[in-house]
Amino acid sequence: MILAIENLVLLPGMTYPLRIDRFSEDELACIRDKNQEIVALPLKRHRDRHEINEEDFYSTGVALKILEVNPSEKGYHVQVKVLDRVEVSDINIAENMITGKTVSAQEVIDLNETGQKEMMTYIQNISHQIGAKFRESEGIVKAIDEIKDLNVLIGYISRFLPFSKEEKYTLMETASLKERSLTFIDYFLHYKEAIQLQIEMSARFSEKANKNYRETVLREQLREIQKELNEDEPAGKKKKDYKTRIEEAHMPEEILTASLEELSKLESQNPASSDYHVIQNYLDILVQLPWEMQAEKPVDIGEARRVLDEQHYGLEKVKDRIIQHLAVMQLKKDKHGSILLLVGPPGTGKTSLGKSIAGALGRKYTRLSLGGIRDEAEIRGHRRTYVGAMPGRILQSIKKAGVMNPVMVLDEVDKLMTGYNGDPASALLEVLDPEQNNTFTDHYLDLPYDLSNVFFIATANSLENIPAPLLDRMEVIQLSSYTTNEKFNIGKNHLIKEALEEHGLTEADVQISDETLKTIISDYTMEAGVRGLKKRLAAIARSVVEKIVLGTVVKPYVLEADALEEILGRKMSRHDMAQEINPPGVVTGLAWTPVGGEILFIEATEMPGNDHILLTGQLGDVMKESARIALSLLKSRLPMNAIQFKDKDLHVHVPSGAVPKDGPSAGIALFTAFASLITGIMVDAKLAMTGEITLRGVVLPIGGLKEKLIAAERAGITKVLIPKDNVADLKDVPEEVKNKVQIVAVETIEDVLKEALGIALPKIEQVLTGPGFFTKLIDQQD
Numbered sequence: 001m002i003l004a005i006e007n008l009v010l011l012p013g014m015t016y017p018l019r020i021d022r023f024s025e026d027e028l029a030c031i032r033d034k035n036q037e038i039v040a041l042p043l044k045r046h047r048d049r050h051e052i053n054e055e056d057f058y059s060t061g062v063a064l065k066i067l068e069v070n071p072s073e074k075g076y077h078v079q080v081k082v083l084d085r086v087e088v089s090d091i092n093i094a095e096n097m098i099t100g101k102t103v104s105a106q107e108v109i110d111l112n113e114t115g116q117k118e119m120m121t122y123i124q125n126i127s128h129q130i131g132a133k134f135r136e137s138e139g140i141v142k143a144i145d146e147i148k149d150l151n152v153l154i155g156y157i158s159r160f161l162p163f164s165k166e167e168k169y170t171l172m173e174t175a176s177l178k179e180r181s182l183t184f185i186d187y188f189l190h191y192k193e194a195i196q197l198q199i200e201m202s203a204r205f206s207e208k209a210n211k212n213y214r215e216t217v218l219r220e221q222l223r224e225i226q227k228e229l230n231e232d233e234p235a236g237k238k239k240k241d242y243k244t245r246i247e248e249a250h251m252p253e254e255i256l257t258a259s260l261e262e263l264s265k266l267e268s269q270n271p272a273s274s275d276y277h278v279i280q281n282y283l284d285i286l287v288q289l290p291w292e293m294q295a296e297k298p299v300d301i302g303e304a305r306r307v308l309d310e311q312h313y314g315l316e317k318v319k320d321r322i323i324q325h326l327a328v329m330q331l332k333k334d335k336h337g338s339i340l341l342l343v344g345p346p347g348t349g350k351t352s353l354g355k356s357i358a359g360a361l362g363r364k365y366t367r368l369s370l371g372g373i374r375d376e377a378e379i380r381g382h383r384r385t386y387v388g389a390m391p392g393r394i395l396q397s398i399k400k401a402g403v404m405n406p407v408m409v410l411d412e413v414d415k416l417m418t419g420y421n422g423d424p425a426s427a428l429l430e431v432l433d434p435e436q437n438n439t440f441t442d443h444y445l446d447l448p449y450d451l452s453n454v455f456f457i458a459t460a461n462s463l464e465n466i467p468a469p470l471l472d473r474m475e476v477i478q479l480s481s482y483t484t485n486e487k488f489n490i491g492k493n494h495l496i497k498e499a500l501e502e503h504g505l506t507e508a509d510v511q512i513s514d515e516t517l518k519t520i521i522s523d524y525t526m527e528a529g530v531r532g533l534k535k536r537l538a539a540i541a542r543s544v545v546e547k548i549v550l551g552t553v554v555k556p557y558v559l560e561a562d563a564l565e566e567i568l569g570r571k572m573s574r575h576d577m578a579q580e581i582n583p584p585g586v587v588t589g590l591a592w593t594p595v596g597g598e599i600l601f602i603e604a605t606e607m608p609g610n611d612h613i614l615l616t617g618q619l620g621d622v623m624k625e626s627a628r629i630a631l632s633l634l635k636s637r638l639p640m641n642a643i644q645f646k647d648k649d650l651h652v653h654v655p656s657g658a659v660p661k662d663g664p665s666a667g668i669a670l671f672t673a674f675a676s677l678i679t680g681i682m683v684d685a686k687l688a689m690t691g692e693i694t695l696r697g698v699v700l701p702i703g704g705l706k707e708k709l710i711a712a713e714r715a716g717i718t719k720v721l722i723p724k725d726n727v728a729d730l731k732d733v734p735e736e737v738k739n740k741v742q743i744v745a746v747e748t749i750e751d752v753l754k755e756a757l758g759i760a761l762p763k764i765e766q767v768l769t770g771p772g773f774f775t776k777l778i779d780q781q782d
Helices: 025-032 113-131 135-146 150-158 165-173 177-229 242-248 253-268 274-288 301-311 316-331 350-361 393-401 424-431 484-502 514-524 531-550 561-568 621-637 639-647 667-679 705-714 724-732 735-740 749-757
Strands: 002-005 015-020 038-042 060-072 075-093 098-104 339-343 365-369 407-411 455-460 475-478 510-512 557-559 586-593 596-608 613-616 648-653 687-689 719-723 742-746 764-769 772-777
Touching (some): 002 098, 025 060, 038 075, 038 098, 038 165, 060 165, 113 150, 150 165, 150 177, 165 177, 242 253, 242 274, 253 274, 301 316, 301 350, 316 350, 316 475, 350 365, 350 407, 350 455, 365 393, 393 407, 484 514, 484 531, 514 531, 514 561, 531 561, 586 667, 586 705, 596 705, 613 621, 621 667, 667 687, 667 749, 687 749, 705 719, 705 724, 705 735, 719 724, 719 749, 724 742, 742 749
Parallel strands (some): 002 038, 339 455, 339 475, 365 407, 510 557, 586 687, 613 648, 687 719
Antiparallel strands (some): 015 075, 038 060, 060 075, 075 098, 586 596
């Protein structure tokens, strides 16, 4: 008779309780028959009794001795003793019984008694290690220690281990006791490692869960204690519910309605849902934004002027514009916010001026750096559908300021960049338009916000990179380079004090004379502003601090000009200076750069050739065209002298060769260089000139006159030729420059030749007659 078993390891010598679902009458008769051989044979997979066939059985089983049979609620409990391993064949599956032929299987005892004991001890030690990790395992471990048979030990432990059917059958079919023991140990060790990993993972998870649970319980207890003592929050700062905060925010009707709708959504949400926190963050932004204009106290115009003059030297145009704005605000209460654009070289005080304006107006100050921004969402915010969405930087700055009318500095507006996420400069169009910004709509807020009361001040180093529509919305105020006198006054009245205070010094510790300060400005700085001067003063302060700490100087330490090289190193000023003599073909021109004005030398020479012109010095297309215009004009006005160019080439070079140069303002300088070359007349080295020319010989106006004249005065130039149309710009030029430099206005190229080379030419008048032009020479008395 065959009993089908599943997921069991039955080995010789074991006593094992089996649970059988049902027995037929024939099977019960066989069990009660002491002479009937009964075999337990494993199934390969689970099958119902009526579905079992011969292929579902393994071939190796064990012979059983029935010790006891007891009926139960769900079948029978059968206590058996395992006798020997058997091989089963010719299985017959009848309706009432499964039978088969059996042959004893060889049991190879290849371990002596000592070896079996060692195997048992090793297995029992592993059991102790695993049992130590489970509180309820003491009885099982004790039972394992009492087993004295190796097969019985393997079979007993296998009851508690999650071996697969194949692994359990491998233990039953293995004939060698040694091989069976080693296979079991291998399975047992794998199980031990799996248990160890699960325990470590569970311990970590439990530690985290316990910590969170502990914190939650403690916070709840703390909340209840504070509530009982009425000390849940400091007096006067108790957190209010959203409805109260919304009602106290004084929102416009449209915003109030939208806020209450969002609050209704929040109250209907589960606090564990993701939408709950999205709505909560949105409501936090709504109630934190300022929605009500606070009454502004009258501004004292005289006091405002005093503050501006105290904190910034020069910049008269900007100060006048601010005072005008204050006056209009006083007269017209509903004046929209102004939008100024301060354009000038680095270090001229554009950004710091915004803070001074806020102080003069008595308003909050906030600054927004736009340099390098390439994402439109930085200005207009992200839509709430995105994870981690937030308002744009405009509204964040308003929220930080806490008022609707701050002074907001938009720094480096010319450094905005266009990226794949949109054009931030276009997003600023609505912000900086006084006709639109009273209903500015941020993508995150998705509701109109009034920016018309904000005083916007944008700063830039150049107008070239600012889009025309954006530039059209701002009032441009040019800040030019500081003169040497302005730098001296700024350093003396502001920068020296700041440097000393920053390094823990006072005027009683160190003194910098006026001559020393002028030397620092002239020899150790090369800039349009004063940022470099501030760095040099900081370096001097650090050096003095070191000397004072080491005790090598006596206070007050008087800094002399001859000590500057030791502290600041060699002189770094690289401004070109006027030469003593300019040979024929060399003329001094004037140029504008983002960091101030410079002089430049136009050099022309001739060589054998074929009447070609060679231009070098990194010249741009406009400057190259100016050179060709100058040459054509020269050949038309001085034909007898220019005939010598017929078999020669001209080479024009403008140092420094590595610096790009462009623009039409070198036109008259190029013409004069050619005229000097062919006439052999030298141009005064202390004479400089700037102006654009036309083929008609007319001198056209240029830009950057103030910076160019400042550069001329610094370089030792004593006389400058400028276009006549630029005379009106002389009012912006410092008086100290106009006092040192003779400024001559020229209208035509004849005026230039007379002033530069002493050549008097009759002017050419072009007359339009019939279909074309003709020219005639008109003698003109000077």
